[in-house]
Structure formats: structure tokens, C-alpha cells
Amino acid sequence: MATQRYKHIPPLRAIKAFEASARLLSFTQAADELNVTQAAISHQIKKLESLTGVQLFERINRSLKLTFEGRMYLIAIRQALENIESATRQLTNRDASGTLNISVLPSFATKWLSKRIWRFQQQYKELDVRIASFEWLADFKKDNCDVAIRYTNDASYPGLTSELLLNEDVFPVCSKAFYDAFKGQLQPEDLLKAKLCHDDFTTESWNDWFKAAGLNPQEPLRGTRFSHMVTMLEAVENHQGFGLGRTPLVQDDINRGLLVAPFDIKIPGKMAYYLVYPSNTEKDQKVQIIRQWLMAEVDTFKKTGLNSVN
The missing domain is CATH 3.40.190.10 (Periplasmic binding protein-like II)
Structure with missing residues (x-):
């Protein structure tokens, strides 16, 4: 008889209830976020604590606090959920079909990217490309953006990966x-x-x-x-x-x-151009494709250099 794998994995509902409650430190806010009742959240947390045999929260003066074990579990659970989300996204885009959404400043889009993107489209005919040109920084979720090319002197963005493309x-x-x-x-x-x-x-x-x-x-x-x-x-x-x-x-x-x-x-120049994308999408096929293509184009651009006036 085959041994059942992953038999210690709790129900996903309990995991999601724990992650939201631990992040928000509130059963009420977690219930609002997950569109369930506070009683349902409390029930899922009790079920999780019963399954693990570990107290995950402390209730102190009507406030919620994570125990040490709860904090350690949150770190591991959050990483696992991000991996599941990333793997699912890769599965959905497994053939790299669909639309690649790029956010970029109008100046860079006009003077650099638009002169080269045709080569990308020739190489990846199955991908449509949408270039969104505006001055403000893209919100990757609200603006439905896969990658952005940002012009900045500080490429440190929480939750985002930044890679240098071009100095100037x-x-x-x-x-x-x-x-x-x-x-x-x-x-x-x-x-x-x-x-x-x-x-x-x-x-x-x-x-x-x-x-x-x-x-x-x-x-x-x-x-x-x-x-x-x-x-x-x-x-x-x-x-x-x-x-x-x-x-x-x-x-x-x-x-x-x-x-x-x-x-x-x-x-x-005091600023530079960076390729930026959510850190949890770095293994997505579309992100990998545009990243590799951009790096190759940048390498060619640097090797070409400026023609002398003389």
C-alpha cells in the first residue's frame, strides 16, 4: 500500500485564515478580507491549532498577538503560499502566450524601446505586447503590469526585484x-x-x-x-x-x-534605467523572456556606442 504524502498539510482554508489573521493581527479584518464571518476565522484558527498541537496566537486585552511559534509558522506559510501562487501563474502562462504588459516612461519608450520591440515580436510571435507609457510609477496589480522600466537613482522597492539596464x-x-x-x-x-x-x-x-x-x-x-x-x-x-x-x-x-x-x-547621469518586476514573478516565463531579451538588446546597444562627429 502506497504511503500517503503530505498528510500533515492542514486545509487551505485554515492556512489562509491564519495568514490573514497573522498579517493583520485581527480576526475581524481577516474575515473582511476573506469575505467570511469572524466566527469562521476563529473556527479555522482553532482547527489549525488543534491539528498542530501548538498555540499560534495570544489573546491579550482584546488584542491579538503571535506567539513565537506563530511568527515562525507565518514566515514559512507565506513563502509556501507565494510559491504556490507563482507555480500556478507559470502553469497558466506555460506556453508564454497572451499579452506582455510593459510600463515605461514616454521618453524611453519613444527613443529606445519602440525602435527595438519589433525584434522581440518577430522572435516571440505568440506574445502580444502592450507598452503603457506614463510618467508615474506603475502599480503592478492595479495597472495589470508584468514588468516596468523605471528611471531612478534609488531602485529599492519593497517586494520588487530591480536590475540595472542602462546608465547614462x-x-x-x-x-x-x-x-x-x-x-x-x-x-x-x-x-x-x-x-x-x-x-x-x-x-x-x-x-x-x-x-x-x-x-x-x-x-x-x-x-x-x-x-x-x-x-x-x-x-x-x-x-x-x-x-x-x-x-x-x-x-x-x-x-x-x-x-x-x-x-x-x-x-x-545621476539616474539610471532599471528593469523592475514583482519578486514573486521572477520565474514566470513572460518575465524571464522579456528580461533575457532586454539584457541582450542592452548589451548590443553598449557595444555599438556613439559615432564620432569626426
Whole structure:
């Protein structure tokens, strides 16, 4: 006769009642969350304590407190539930079919991702891709988001895994026609009196770059201000002045001849692009696929580098 496996596993209802009660430290709130009565929660906890022979909660002055054994059990139970949820999600998406939802800043979506995503779609024809472009941080549950590409100087998010995609350098760019007007005689100090385009979103300023170039502007730097990087770069491409470009957003346009980087003087960006996803989905097939593809694209991008103006 075969031996029954997992015979010490309690009913799932009891496990869920315990996890919610332990997390909220309230039978009433646990009942509301699980849409059952408080009596049902209390019954499930008593059943669990009876099955294990261990007291999991202490009732002190109408408040609830976990015992030491209860705290240890909660840690183990929470991990087990996350594993079950992850395994079920993988099973549901076992052929990686469906829709891959990516949240990303509009500037990165326009200048980097949209120029490459066709290669992903050629390789993974069974997956539809939805790119949600907005300025705020995605809520992975509410926004139905699988992965996000976030631009930040602090990629520490509770419950999320963050992996560096791209650092950036910041440097002046202009159109080819604008550059040619200087007939090869352009010097950094010429920009002190040139038309400058400013991006309000940036953390680095023209003053930062001039300082790196050994210059100290004596007068306030004027010029047209833009609230979005992409709009500013459009103005620069249309010969309206010099703008501060960022490697991930301008390298393609420089290599295509739409923009020129007239100087080798660059300052390191204070922020970077990170791939972010819920830690409990890191083994999901869709997450693994887009992660591997993005890392390969980033590697190619870095190896390509910037074309020299000379």
C-alpha cells in the first residue's frame, strides 16, 4: 500500500485564515478580507491549532498577538503560499502566450524601446505586447503590469526585484545643420552665447556640463524650456539650438545622423534605467523572456556606442 504524502498539510482554508489573521493581527479584518464571518476565522484558527498541537496566537486585552511559534509558522506559510501562487501563474502562462504588459516612461519608450520591440515580436510571435507609457510609477496589480522600466537613482522597492539596464552620460547635442553652421570651429565656450534648449525633467543642468568643461557662466543661461525630454530633442533635431542629450535617448539618432555630439566632454547621469518586476514573478516565463531579451538588446546597444562627429 502506497504511503500517503503530505498528510500533515492542514486545509487551505485554515492556512489562509491564519495568514490573514497573522498579517493583520485581527480576526475581524481577516474575515473582511476573506469575505467570511469572524466566527469562521476563529473556527479555522482553532482547527489549525488543534491539528498542530501548538498555540499560534495570544489573546491579550482584546488584542491579538503571535506567539513565537506563530511568527515562525507565518514566515514559512507565506513563502509556501507565494510559491504556490507563482507555480500556478507559470502553469497558466506555460506556453508564454497572451499579452506582455510593459510600463515605461514616454521618453524611453519613444527613443529606445519602440525602435527595438519589433525584434522581440518577430522572435516571440505568440506574445502580444502592450507598452503603457506614463510618467508615474506603475502599480503592478492595479495597472495589470508584468514588468516596468523605471528611471531612478534609488531602485529599492519593497517586494520588487530591480536590475540595472542602462546608465547614462549627459552631453550637448545639436542637429547636423546647426553644427555645420560653425564650420568645424565650434568650441565649448561658444555654447555660452548659443541657443540652449532646457529640459525641466533633468537632474543635470547646463551649468553642470559647463563646469565639467572648465567654464563658469557669468550670466543666467537663457533659452527655451520644455517639460518633456522628447519634445526638447525634437526641437534640437529641428535646428532650434543645443540640448543636453542622454546616451540611451540620443545614441540611435546620433548614429543615424539626425543629431551630432560635438564634444567628448560628458558628465555621468545621476539616474539610471532599471528593469523592475514583482519578486514573486521572477520565474514566470513572460518575465524571464522579456528580461533575457532586454539584457541582450542592452548589451548590443553598449557595444555599438556613439559615432564620432569626426
